[in-house]
Amino acid sequence: MEVNCAGCAGCCLDWRPLVADSDRDAESTGIDHERRGPRAPLDDTYNLVALTRDEIRAFLEAGLGDVLTPRLWEADPDRDDDSLEIDGHRIAAVAGRPAFFVGLRKPPKPVAPFGREEPAWLPTCVFLDPSTLQCRIHGDDLYPEECADYPAHNLELAQETECERVEDAMGGTRLLDADPGDGEGLSELLFGPQAIGQKLFTHPEPDELAGLVDRVAHNEPTPADRAEFVATAAASSPGTFATSDYHYEQARARVLEADSWAGRAIDEWRRRVDEKPDTGLASAVEDARGAPPTPGWDALEGRRENDGGERND
Secondary structure, eight states, rough: OOEOOOOTTTTOOOOOHHHHTTSOTTTTTSSSOOOSSSSOSSSOOOOBOOOOOHHHHHHHHOOGGEEEEEOOOOOOOTSSEEEEEEEEEEEETTEEEEEEEEOOOOOOEEEEEEESSOOEEHHHHHHHHTTTEEEETSSSSSHHHHHHHHTTTHHHHHOHHHHHHHHHHSOOOEEEOOTTTTTOOOOOOOOOOGGGGBBBESSSOGGTTTTHHHHHHOOOOOOOHHHHHHHHHTTBBBTTTBBBHHHHHHHHHHHHOOOOOHHHHHHHHHOOOOOTGGGGGHHHHHHGGGGOOOOOOHHHHHHHHHHTSOOOO
């Protein structure tokens, strides 16, 4: 597998508005909504990175609980015998418990992917540097497995990749080699019961989610809303519906106490969204708050040449 990530970040941001601005539309290109699996997300966040329980705990321990957010799904009436109605939304459930992921927040940032000259405000991963379109935690212990493996699992399962969607809608060549290899070094795919408590979580008290579900559906969860879901996920036990009260209380406190550079940057980006988009704002909004630097694509190209030409995007 070989990918050309320079100037792209298609898997890290919601680029659908750029398609709507062109002579094509999102529906015709098949990117009208995030579709990983048979059910539609309750929210409209594109390419949410789903984290494992251990990754969630690692972010909490690093003081980054304020970058985490939940995802629930609309129930599919044709396939879901198990569902619940909360806040007027019929949501997917497992054993009578609302099912959810925990992923990374995507605030609006001024970015210019795909060779665009003018930046635009687009929902963008909290860790993407708008000025370089590189991940600030790439190669770090916190770098999610789902990001590190992408798009190898898609290729293994013969599923379309974001690289190919970008090629189709924006032109250029992003997926240079579609052979996923022998799978060595890839994380294990979690399906069915083994995903419960490890990547797919369930909330044990549906009645406590009144109000929360509607705010999640409108991409407006409060810190307390996010803390409720994140804490439940962090307290989960892989392969079971059991949760630990100790880990729940600890995780909830960590989310509510979090005051990271990333969380503060999210608040600042949201305040600035009506300004003229400028990728240079990253210096004041993120770098000045202590964001890890990114090397730039020229530096990475130099490293590849020193390594004999192997790509490590």
